[in-house]
Amino acid sequence: MTQYEAIIGLETHIQLNTQTKIFCGCKADSWDDAPNTNICPVCSGLPGSLPVPNAAVVAKAVRLAKAMQADIQAESYFDRKNYFYPDLPKGYQITQYDKSIATGGHMDVPMPDGSTRRVGIHKLHMEEDAGKTRNEKGRRLIDFNRCGVPLIEMVTGPDLRSADEAAEYLIRLRQLLRWLDISEADMEKAHLRTDANVSIRVRGETHLNTKTEIKNVNSIESLRAAVEKEIARQIQAYEAGERIEAWTLDWDENAQTLRKMRSKETEADYRYFKDPDLLAVRLEPAWLEGVLADFPELPLARRARFIEQYGLPEYDANILTSERSLSDYFEAAAAAYAGDVKRVSNWMMNDVLKLLNERGLEAGQLKLRPEQLAEIIQLVDANTINTPTGKSLLEKVQDSGHSPQEIVAAEGLSQVSDSGALRELAEKIIASSPDNVEKYRAGKDSLIGWFVGQLMRESQGKADPNAARAILEELLKG
Amino acid sequence: MTELCDLSAADLAARIRAGDVSAVEALDSALARIAAVDGRPGALDSGDLTAEDAAKVHAFITLTEDRARAQAEAIDKKLAAGEIPGPLAGVPFTVKDIFVVEGTPSTAASRMLANFTAPYTATPVARLEAAGGVMLGKVNLDEFTYGSSNESSAFQPHPRNPWDPSRVVGGSSGGSAAAVAAGEGALSLGTDTAGSIRQPAAFCGVVGVKPTYGRVSRYGLIAFGSSLDCPGPIARDITDAALMLNAIAGPDARDATAATLPVPDYTAGLEDGVKGLRIGLSPDFFKITYYNHDTGEMEERPLPDDITAAVMQAADKLSDAGARIIENVPMPHTRYGIPAYFVISRVEAASNLHRFDGVKYGHRTAEKAADLRSMYRKTRAEAFGPQPKLRILMGMYVSAAQYSEQYYQRALKVRSLIRRDFDLAYDPNGTHKLDALLTPTTPTTAFPIGDVYGDSVLMQYADQLTVTADHAGIPGISLPGGLDAAGLPIGIQLLGPDFSEATLFRIGRTYEKETAAAAWRAARPKVLG
Structure with missing residues (x-):
């Protein structure tokens, strides 16, 4: 294996999360709709109907182009790609061909080993989706709901070198699309559909060998598995002296195997030409400025900054930038806390994430505000409450909407570190547990934990455990 | 006595609004005329032409009498209630059957769509109805608009010229022109x-207006050449055409190519005359250039004297009325209009016809197809007539990857040269500074049925003097300019810069007034007896 190198390029269709379809007023998302109920004369291609472009689609394409550092084109065009297929109601797909919204660009993808792979972007354009065909009992059933759903097709150069790199690219792309609110990027709902072009060569060679195209990979794990299998197959074939042919392969998710698709059609001529029903897409400078005005710091840049600015470990930075509202939340909490940021990071990674997972929320949806998180950590730091109380406070603030201070006061959660009160409790426990006292005094030191636990229980969790332990030890030894 | 159906739309609407006549009476008059002159409507597999058929107009494919009556009654009700029912209140109109109208068959005169009932209404039709117009029905055309005589309609008998039923009506909006000429509705929507x-x-001796591209929405127009198609009015006089354009013009959120410029009142300046306007004559519009198959050369042929004379007389009349006539305006790319059109329109047409595949609506072969491909092939072979098939073949050929540069891209360049001819002629800082060009509309008057049909190249040259306006996107009007020796109408054409419809109407209206007393104005189409 090590003497070979894999060359992988990915073509990804990204379903945008706009309200409406790309050329009509039907809603873009038909996930829960019965077949052919979310259609109109335009998206179902009735005679006489005309497409009218949705500016929100253009805005999202512009934002993605910007994130890819591509050249955004002031003027681009929609073209017709002509071919017959039953779920393509007009007999052509409206797409962008030779003058698309952006040219060039790249994405720097960090790899788990700490290296970075620069992936070139060869194509980035807007287009409409086709419908869905299902074969059932010898009949073709067609659902036009998906017709006209806005897509961005993005094609990378042959720049990825392993199945893991391909998977990593897709992980980072998915993160970015959500970050920029371009797509829900839910792969289970086919919001990201990826085809992989795969070839191999002997390490050190610079030419490209014949590639195969893997279709129908609908999750990051299937991409990884499919590409891995195909690389292995090509190496085996190469070593057996066979020629690699330009097959189109279909990934069978259930069988976890690649199947050669029946036949590759002869190279189709789509007879592209500019769609006369649509004017050029002209980006007015003022509009463009508006679209890019609130362009956020991107996840990889933020990740690097978290490491640099806060001295966070890469592991923390990675998790805290996995999702935009989480990273915003973290930064807001860190700013309010004004202490060691790593401490905020620990609370985020252990407790806030647990809360989010349990509740199925995103950080931006929490009632527990970032300043309140900082306040809770500060209460713990100041020994006003103990750590377990602090952790339970997260949930109490989230559930009640009250401030941490209010809850501490109302429920009397302040830590008991008053030595008189603690001593009273300790004496009570010692008096009622003569057996354990005897054992402890006979040398079973580990029983101190049991005594502290009793005291914590007696104090309803409010005792300062360190102070309690000191008093107990003093009394038991005395 | 003049029948209601012979009144102009403006006149009829005024009388209806004044309560002198009802919309239902106006409708009944039009229906009576249709019953008298139209004969049987166009239909698929309609059998041989009878002697009686040969004397009728056959403008209609579908008469929507019930719908029309309901609309007319609604107008009368509104009037009775004191409401103002719109500028076209109660005016019967027809619609070229290339527009979809909700709940009515929308056939494109093709077997492919013979069974297609549209679930929505085209914007210009909806606007006519909103203005109070009463839709009589859908009128015939060349199949999918592909032709200049209406002979190619799959719905036969095809329309026949009201002035001489042995002659063609022209096309493709032939049913529209014939209906208006014969009093079967005062107005018709064509393309x-x-x-x-x-x-x-x-x-057919009526007024036809091709507005600036985008001035009238194409939403609901079954597309031929999407970059060229313009809906527009056909009427009996300029005032009616202006009234109709008022109703249908304007921005449309459903058509991205519709112009957003505000619409002026086209009737406002009609009587303002032509004093000071600069009207051009170009020698390039007084000949046709065509390809000789035998020699392989382009040949020129002068126009018939009758037609040239009619245009020159019109120039004199306009000059008398105060216009400045500018001669020898060069329009050198006019001769390339047809070849460029052949390429561009067919590329668009072939693509536009892709959707007719037997999957969703329209014809599907009754034969059992072995697979999808053969279902497509059989369906399209059965349901498309020769004209769509020719356009598909040529369109596919000239847009193929290996030929596109040579044909399609080149034709687009020619198109921009044609546009430049007009830009130079109208340039306010240029040599000619024209407000309009005055030209003949057609190289011949209505030719006999059967004479040209079958030679689709020759048929196309019937459009040589009109097609350049479509390439350039500029507005053009044809209006009656006399009769030839055989008593057939001659059309004269006015071409102006973008959005100059109001000026063209003004010139046309001045010409109408200047020729009001001419003998030919009194002539009536033969079918009206």
Whole structure:
């Protein structure tokens, strides 16, 4: 294996999360709709109907182009790609061909080993989706709901070198699309559909060998598995002296195997030409400025900054930038806390994430505000409450909407570190547990934990455990 | 006595609004005329032409009498209630059957869509109805608008010229022009892609307006050449055409190519005359250039004297009325209009016809197809007539990857040169500074049925003088300019810069007034007896 190198390029269709379809007023998302109920004369291609472009689609394409550092084109065009297929109601797909919204660009993808792979972007354009065909009992059933759903097709150069790199690219792309609110990027709902072009060569060679195209990979794990299998197959074939042919392969998710698709059609001529029903897409400078005005710091840049600015470990930075509202939340909490940021990071990674997972929320949806998180950590730091109380406070603030201070006061959660009160409790426990006292005094030191636990229980969790332990030890030894 | 159906739309609407006549009476008059002159409507597999058929107009494919009556009654009710029912209140109109109208068959005169009932209404039709117009029905055309005589309709008998039923009506808006000429509705909505409004208007002695591209929404127009198609009015006089354009013009959120410029009142300046306007004559519009198959050379042929004379007389009349006539305006790319059109329109047409595949609506072969491909092939072979098939073949050929540069891209360049001819002629800082060009509309008057049909190249040259306006996107009007020696109408054409419809109407209206007393104005189409 090590003497070979894999060359992988990915073509990804990204379903945008706009309200409406790309050329009509039907809603873009038909996930829960019965077949052919979310259609109109335009998206179902009735005679006489005309497409009218949705500016929100253009805005999202512009934002993605910007994130890819591509050249955004002031003027681009929609073209017709002509071919017959039953779920393509007009007999052509409206797409962008030779003058698309952006040219060039790249994405720097960090790899788990700490290296970075620069992936070139060869194509980035807007287009409409086709419908869905299902074969059932010898009949073709067609659902036009998906017709006209806005897509961005993005094609990378042959720049990825392993199945893991391909998977990593897709992980980072998915993160970015959500970050920029371009797509829900839910792969289970086919919001990201990826085809992989795969070839191999002997390490050190610079030419490209014949590639195969893997279709129908609908999750990051299937991409990884499919590409891995195909690389292995090509190496085996190469070593057996066979020629690699330009097959189109279909990934069978259930069988976890690649199947050669029946036949590759002869190279189709789509007879592209500019769609006369649509004017050029002209980006007015003022509009463009508006679209890019609130362009956020991107996840990889933020990740690097978290490491640099806060001295966070890469592991923390990675998790805290996995999702935009989480990273915003973290930064807001860190700013309010004004202490060691790593401490905020620990609370985020252990407790806030647990809360989010349990509740199925995103950080931006929490009632527990970032300043309140900082306040809770500060209460713990100041020994006003103990750590377990602090952790339970997260949930109490989230559930009640009250401030941490209010809850501490109302429920009397302040830590008991008053030595008189603690001593009273300790004496009570010692008096009622003569057996354990005897054992402890006979040398079973580990029983101190049991005594502290009793005291914590007696104090309803409010005792300062360190102070309690000191008093107990003093009394038991005395 | 003049029947209601012979009144102009403006006149009829005024009388209806004044309560002198009812919309239902106006409708009944139009229906009576249809019953008298139209004969049987166009239909698929309609059998041989009878002697009686040969004397009738056959403008209609579908008469929507019930719908029309309901609309007319609603107008009368509104009037009775003191409401103002719109500028076209109670005016019967017809619609070229290339527009979809909700709940009515929308056939494109093709077997492919013979069974297609549209679930929505085209914008210009909806606007006519909103203005109070009463839709009589859908009228015939060349199949999918592909032709200049209406002979190619799958719905036979095809329309016949009211002035001489042995002659063609022109096309493709032939049913529209014939209906208006014969008093079967005062107005008709047509479409112009190479001359399809102006040429039949000229042949039938009525006014036809091809507005600036985008001035009227194409939403609901079954597309031919999407970059060329323009819906527009066909009427009996300029005032009616202006009234109708008022109703249908304007921005439309459903058509991205519809112009957003505000619409002026086209009737406002009609009587203002032509004093000071600069009207051009170009020698390039007084000849046709065509390809000789035998020699392989382009040949020129002068126009018939009758037609040239009619245009020159019109120039004199306009000059008398105060216009400045500018001669020898060069329009050198006019001769390339047809070849460029052949390429561009067919590329668009072939693509536009892709959707007719037997999957969703329209014809599907009754034969058992072995697979999807053969279902497509059989369906399209059965349901498309020869004209769509020719356009598909040529369109596919010239847009193929290996030929596109040579044909399609080149034709687009020619198109921009044609546009430049007009830009130079109208340039306010240029040599000619024209407000309009005055030209003949067609190289001949209505030709005999059967004479040209079958030679689709020759048929296309009927559009040579009109097609350049479609390439350039500029407005053009054809209006009656006399009769030839055989008593057939001659059309004269006015071409102006973008959005100059109001000026063209003004010139046309001045010409109408200047020729009001001419003997030919009194002539009536033969079918009206």
